[in-house]
Amino acid sequence: MPSLRKRLMALDPTTVSTVLSLLPTILEQANKTLEKLKKNKRKDGTPEGAVADARDPAARIAELEAVVVQQAEAVKLLAEQHAITIDALRKEAARLDRRLRLMTAVAMGGVALGLGGLVIALNLLLR
Secondary structure (H helix, E strand, C coil): CCHHHHHCCCCCHHHHEEEEHHHHHHHHHHHHHHHHHHHHHHHCCCCCCCCCCCCCCCHHHHHHHHHHHHHHHHHHHHHHHHHHHHHHEEEEEEEHHHHHHHHHHHHHHHHHHHHHHHHHHHHHHHC
């Protein structure tokens, strides 16, 4: 898992946002493909504009179903990878936020000490 996290962290933020913005389009296209295949399966004949296939229609339908299942699995895997990426990005953002808060507190402490030291130095100089 560490190597996966390193690979995910190495992704360019614009690439991640582009892929995430495309995910709904991919899922929508997959749904449209599934609907088309379901409609074609219900019809008794070849789809419009298609050349009649000399093979057995049942075998062709089985092939198409196998392709649909394969594409659905690929989309599912892609969605899982995006979920892992999003989770890793959230964890990294939380870690960076904690680090920023810590560094801000340290800087504020340094400024306070510096101002205190400046006030003491000015008091010693003016005496």
